[in-house]
Amino acid sequence: MKTDKELYSEIAVDVNVAKECGLTEKEYEMICDILGRVPTYTEIGIYGVMWSEHCSYKNSIKQLKTLPRSGGRLLVDAGEENAGLIDIGHGYAICFKIESHNHPSAIEPFQGAATGVGGILRDIFSMGARPIAALNSLRFGELTTPRIKYLLRGVVEGISHYGNCFGVPTVGGEIYFEDCYHDNPLVNAMAVGIVKTDKTASAGATGPGNPVFIVGSSTGKDGIHGASLLASREFDELTEDMRPTVQVGDPFSEKLLLEATLELIDAGVVVGVQDMGAAGICCSTSEMSAKGKVGMKIDLDLVPLREQNMSAYEIMLSESQERMLFIIEKGKEAEAIRICNKWDVPITQIGEITDSGVLEIYRFGNLVVNMDAEPLVLGGGAPQYDRETKEPEYLKLTRNFDFTQLNINHTLSDAFWKILKSPSLASKKWIFEQYDSQVRTNTVDITGDAAIMRLKELPGMGIAVKTDCNSKFVYLNPYVGGLIAVAEAARNVVCVGAEPVGITNCLNFGNPYDPEVYWTFKEAVKGMGDACRALNTPVTGGNVSFHNESRNRAIFPTPTIGMLGLIDDLNKTSKSGFQNENDVICLVGNNREELGGSEYLKVMHDLVTGDAPMLDIEEEKRLYKVILDAIGNKIINSAHDISDGGLALCLAEKAIKSNGNLGAEIFIGENTIGKLFGESQSRVVVSLSDDNFAKLESLANANNIELRKIGQVTKERFSIEGCISTTVNELKLAYEGAIPEIMG
């Protein structure tokens, strides 16, 4: 690729410039070796973003490769395309992915969250899929300070603004409040789409001579260095100054871009397409070229700009939103332009594909970039590191925590009410009602453990989707916490009657250069991988977000799982709340009484300690068999898994979400804290007609799963013998009133 053409550099590059672009001295040397010369300023900028943590996965890819990333119903291997694709038969596939937008949301919550939603939606429709659902997984500090309330308000409004206007229903997610997220909230956005398997688009560029188009909004100075600096370092006193690196979202433009993109793909004029998110034109040109083993010749003077005289460096690194890079088949340009004009979406040719493998980029007539695409990208020449690991010191303390030293000066009833009202557990209605959850009229039920969506394309069939991660468990035992994150998400989709088929994940961790953080990362990925293999739910893709820490305090390791489940027959699903008076209530699963990492310990003792509850993945699988058979054969009338707050809170939620005003009378013998509030895994509470009990019993016996009757569904009153006696109305008031009371 050596060239005689003279290269232009706006600024002379040396190692200090490289460092300003987020590169290390060693990486700078590698780049000079690859090029055989000193890079130009634009080139070093491109390397800076492409080799950033955010784009290159340099500190995570070796671990990610240990995850099951192919096989099963997967149509593309993880990481190969913009999002994962799961074959659901009958000529259709579900496309889904989750991504973080943590750091932008921390410094500009509204736009940070809004553009997080916008980015993940583009990943879905750049595959040719129409988005049918959005979810989000949020983590904030304790909801006690004005700053956290401001962040929550801003993030919720940002998600609401973007998703509602774009026209995708926001159907689920979870929100937890934990002190470790005080400075560094987590905003993980997931989107789900549907596509005909023969109408998917690829992110590869092929065919020398094919024209390269930029489609969508013009390019401005917003978001420069979003990926390389903001997303790839910790928070400190300088972070506030980085607000200009946050992009500004325009959901209206995105809606038009969606319609134009799907029509372009449907018209058969598209060779390849990639959305421009992190690292903008840099990332799309280099990744598409490397994937298709071609080069590109690009004239940046042709890129529509929001202001004049932007430098090549700025244009290449801009993260202006609502843009796509399209490779159009030569000869079909007029049709592509016609479609974009119809939707009033700007489309401009900025270059063409070459057979050289080289990115040749011009600005003001000067050649400013002349280098191979391959060394820039993940899977090509981007560095891949093994990082040092060390088991964290704190684990010695937490694992050896002596539960007998707990000073218990409360009644079981006190604990019950306090946990019910804790913001992490209380109803999030105040938040969810700000999201349009029904647009596109596919939303069947969002009150259960996972959201159920029908598929108009395949009448009678549906999907269930859920995000989940109990980060306290991952903190206390990264391996088991990783297992649990996957298992709990799968259990959630099972509880509505769906078969878990695949996951997407968003791995939120601290600084990977800290050996203790890296140890938790490695362990959690191992746990997730083992769970995914056992449950046959391969990883379809996702994203890693490191550097989630501030002032030397890392967040709890938070590997958020987005689970997809399939429903063959929408008549065979389950509700989570009680359905009929006089039904019997049964606990399906063990009664291990583990308190480690429980909400009880946090709320009543201000402790996050102990070990994570154990998880036997084989027991978990047998439980799924029992629950899915029981739902499929209409043996049970409701199913809700036991998670945060344990059995007591699971029962309360079943009453609050009941059909009408149904409560329960519960007898579990001697009430212990562990029995009521322990968060042991692999357990589900079901309700059913007593006539069906024998059938459930034989299912449980056949699968070696414990089963016990623990009570009966009643009208209006809710009681757990010896612990609590109240009405369903009181439960609702406490549960639904908690967050509005705090937010005012």
Place this chain on the structure above:
Amino acid sequence: MKFGVIVFPGSNCDHDAFYATSGNLNQESVYLWHKDTVIPDDIDCVIVPGGFSYGDYLRCGAIARFSPIMNEVVKFAENGKPVIGICNGFQILIEAGLLPGALMRNASLHFLCKDIYLRTENNSTLFTSELKKDEVIRIPIAHGEGNYFADPDTIKMLEENNRIVFRYSTPEGEIKDEVNPNGSINNIAGIINEKGNVLGMMPHPERYSDEILGCNDGIKVFESILKHINKG
């Protein structure tokens, strides 16, 4: 019969109205493009759907009403043919002068999506003949600006002429402040024009027109229109 569903840039309930009338009601439905300058003669009813036309970055519906198709919608309405505006469609019909009043930001200043109950105030319209007087239906709302406002004289005129078609109510049909989701005067959720052929409503009947979604109370609005057209 044949429905025409208008597509503005930013409409996002257009597919839903199309599906409710074609998939659920089993009638023919076609899209009408915002740049069109003709509404075909065989269209029996125009639906101005929900969404965020032109992003609604300005006052909701304020730009959409200048779309070429809106001149045709006004003529279509003047000819006495049925026009129903849902949510953003209601906002656009007000901006176009086909219905009186204004839709302000919700009193809570939040976008709100939830199931609400509507009491049928007037079942003698072509849009509500399949409902009983005072019948309560469950239908979702999803809007940030649905707070109906008009000057006292207009409200008085609407009330006296039975032009308030739906009001937000309790499941039992009581009209109370507690169930007013957005601050609308007199719990107004939907109004009709003087001639009785243009209905605007904030709630989304097309969202509850399918049993599988847990409720199909909304389809009665479309069934009423169908009955009207079939009567000739």
